[in-house]
Amino acid sequence: MRDHPPRIITHLNELMHAHGWLRPDDLRALAQKLGEPLYKIEGLASFYPHYRRTPPAARTIEICRDLSCDMQGCGQLRRRADELARSHQAATGERVEVVEVSCLGRCERAPAALVDHRPTMGEVGIRTGLQAKKTHAPAAATDAGRYRCDPYQTSEEHYTTIQALAEQSHQDASASVLDNLKRAGLRGMGGAGFPTATKWGFVLKAQGERKYVICNADESEPGTFKDREILATLPHLVWEGMLIAAHVVGASHCIVYIRHEYEPERQRLAAEQQRAEQVAAKLGITLEIFVSPGGYIMGEETALLEALEDRRGEPRNKPPYPGIEGLDGKPTVINNVETLAMATVICARGADWWQAQGVNGCHGLKFMSVSGDVEVPGVYEVPMGTRVKDLIARAGGMAGGGELVAFLPGGASASFLPGAAANTPLDFDKMREAGSTLGSGGFVAVGEGRDLLALGISLTKFFRNESCGKCVPCRVGSEKSVTLLNEVHQKGSQHLPLLKDLEQTMAQTSICGLGQVVLTPVLSLFKHFPELAAQASTAKPAN
Numbered sequence: 001m002r003d004h005p006p007r008i009i010t011h012l013n014e015l016m017h018a019h020g021w022l023r024p025d026d027l028r029a030l031a032q033k034l035g036e037p038l039y040k041i042e043g044l045a046s047f048y049p050h051y052r053r054t055p056p057a058a059r060t061i062e063i064c065r066d067l068s069c070d071m072q073g074c075g076q077l078r079r080r081a082d083e084l085a086r087s088h089q090a091a092t093g094e095r096v097e098v099v100e101v102s103c104l105g106r107c108e109r110a111p112a113a114l115v116d117h118r119p120t121m122g123e124v125g126i127r128t129g130l131q132a133k134k135t136h137a138p139a140a141a142t143d144a145g146r147y148r149c150d151p152y153q154t155s156e157e158h159y160t161t162i163q164a165l166a167e168q169s170h171q172d173a174s175a176s177v178l179d180n181l182k183r184a185g186l187r188g189m190g191g192a193g194f195p196t197a198t199k200w201g202f203v204l205k206a207q208g209e210r211k212y213v214i215c216n217a218d219e220s221e222p223g224t225f226k227d228r229e230i231l232a233t234l235p236h237l238v239w240e241g242m243l244i245a246a247h248v249v250g251a252s253h254c255i256v257y258i259r260h261e262y263e264p265e266r267q268r269l270a271a272e273q274q275r276a277e278q279v280a281a282k283l284g285i286t287l288e289i290f291v292s293p294g295g296y297i298m299g300e301e302t303a304l305l306e307a308l309e310d311r312r313g314e315p316r317n318k319p320p321y322p323g324i325e326g327l328d329g330k331p332t333v334i335n336n337v338e339t340l341a342m343a344t345v346i347c348a349r350g351a352d353w354w355q356a357q358g359v360n361g362c363h364g365l366k367f368m369s370v371s372g373d374v375e376v377p378g379v380y381e382v383p384m385g386t387r388v389k390d391l392i393a394r395a396g397g398m399a400g401g402g403e404l405v406a407f408l409p410g411g412a413s414a415s416f417l418p419g420a421a422a423n424t425p426l427d428f429d430k431m432r433e434a435g436s437t438l439g440s441g442g443f444v445a446v447g448e449g450r451d452l453l454a455l456g457i458s459l460t461k462f463f464r465n466e467s468c469g470k471c472v473p474c475r476v477g478s479e480k481s482v483t484l485l486n487e488v489h490q491k492g493s494q495h496l497p498l499l500k501d502l503e504q505t506m507a508q509t510s511i512c513g514l515g516q517v518v519l520t521p522v523l524s525l526f527k528h529f530p531e532l533a534a535q536a537s538t539a540k541p542a543n
Contacts (some may be wrong), residue, residue: 002253003210003328006290007034008044008310012051013260013291020056040310047312048293050260057097059134061085061126062114065100066222067412068107068371068444070458074100077111080123088130096130102296102465103222103412104261107369107442108377117263147381148357149341149365150234151348158236159279161348162243166283174204174248177343183351185363186343190216190299190336191413191440191513193428196343199333202323203249206331211251213242213333214326215340216304217258217265220296222412222462224442226367227337229379231258231265234341238269239276239287241340244347245333246285254280255288255327257304266291296466300512301334303468314470315512338367338441360385362427366441370395373402373447382426389422392445402447406528410439412459413517415524416446436524453532456522457485463518474515477506481518488536496526496537 011034015026022045031038045051063069063078078100085096106112109121115129152158165173181197188194203211215238219227231238242254258266266289273287280287295313297303302316305327326332335343342365346354355363362385371377375396382391388407398404404419409426415436417424424434431438446455464478481502487493503519510516526533 002212002255002288002308003330004309006308006310008036008041009048009293009307010290012041012045012048013293016051016293021052021054043312044293044310048295048307050292050294058094059085059088059096059116059130060114061096061098061129062101062104062117063098064102064104064106064110064112066103066462067408067455067458068223068377069103069111071372071444071446071450071455072110074111077113077123077126081113081126084123084126084130102462103220105219105225105228105259107223107225107371107444108379110371110377114261117261119264147234149345149381150237151345152236155236158275159240159243161344162240162247162279162283165244165247165347170247170250177244177248177347178204180346180351181343184346184354186339186346186354187428188335189338189342189366189441191221191411191437193438196335196339199323199335200245200248202321203251203331203333206324208331210253210328211246211249211331211333212327213246213249213251213254214304214308214335215242215254215256216299216301216334216336217256217262218292218299218304219262219337219440220259220299220466221440221442222459223371223408223444224369224411224440225371226369226379226441228262228265230337230341230367231262232268235269235272236275237341237344238337239272240279241335241342241344242287243276243280243283243285244343245335245340247283249331249333251333252284253286253288255290255308257290257292257298257308259292259298260294295468296462297468297512297514300514303512304334305332312468314468315514317511358384360387360425360427362425362430366426366438368426369440369442370445371442372407372444373399373404373450374445375399385425385427385430387422388424388426388443391426391443392422395445398445398447400447402449404445405448405450406446406452406525408436408442408444408446408521410437411442412462413437413513413520414439414442415520416452416456416528417524418528435527452525452529453485453489453522453535456525457482457489459521460485460518463514467514471509471511471515473506473509474511474518477502477510477515478518481506485522492535494536496533499523499536 061081081098104112116134120129178197186196298313300315303313307313322332357365364384366384406416467474469475484495507516
């Protein structure tokens, strides 16, 4: 078990689940029960967006407002949801609350929504959701089909890789795993692309009797939803990847940190946990699922650690890095869902098999979230090195047979590339050479007729909305960025030089990656589309 279990946040989650809001009397009673000062509990309750301080309506409709859903008409859906809410209230007497929220991680179902926290899609989905009885979200479907990466033919074979490693000496098993991961070239699939073998090696060598492994399943970036699919369909690979990592580095506790909007996937993961725990117990490892109380910033690894330690989810200054001083000050491996699943695949099938899966001089497999202007949005497992145009073809081609004008290859924090770059392979290095990043694997296709600047502003607004507010550059700079961009878009104001200066300041002074990329997508549009730059650039405006 952990040194300091997350007592406060766990209890707050339970209160939200029981009552739909945090009642003042309950918070006071909780403070007394736990022996914690009320101000600490209030500090947590006021920070996390999942927590509400007023009684909820009988029914709730949450409409995603971000990029992929914006492209598919979330504004129009919001208006129809308001109408449906009024009709439902008139017919049943139940009050319905309609709110816009940040990305729900269901971009393939755009415009996405939750009705009473259950995932749905479009007007028909909302209507059906209101007609259904209010229940807890169902378990995630698991009939998406077999993926090429899964090394197991039957469920009876699950966890045989870690069991085989456990029969070796710890030194031999660790050396074998790290060598396989290094030769395979596995890199972090959550955005940073850091070599997995190097990260695990740091924690293995770090001093300390207690170590941890954390799976970051707080996938919250617009356009990115492939980890959700892996949790739903390949949870055994995720749990086994965590057990392998724990065995290698000498960790005794594994935690999956999952966003609260992924309740169906949490249920699927919890069902698989029962099987994984049978193996974990023999290794002296305990397993835990921790539900995040919300916020995109919680995907930042040190903000995630703060939440696990019952604090507000604000990023830490680095160094020290989590591999040296992570959870409870102990060495900690933090990888995202896809990375851990693929670590299992590589250990089961070997580095040579993994390297042979790539194309165009690249190695391995990649899960890509595909949304935007394509015929069949969804999650696609492709060879690393697949060209952008071939990924689009896998997704049924451009919607309506239109032309690809631009694309976002790696989620909201990546740079847009023009349609002319569609021959670029999906690979960390190739995308960097093209001027962007593979990032979180969130691919968004943009077709003809789109207001490119409006799409870029949508992403800047997302970062503004999700800033934790800890550091001034991000808190103030993100708000100023939206103001300037709106003036460019609505009035033709010439702010490009000022925006570039602001971007440099935020990149150099923000504590974490959020503040450093607030303007990255929209400035890339100015770079690749001269007509946008001409609208926004001359001399700086006079003071």
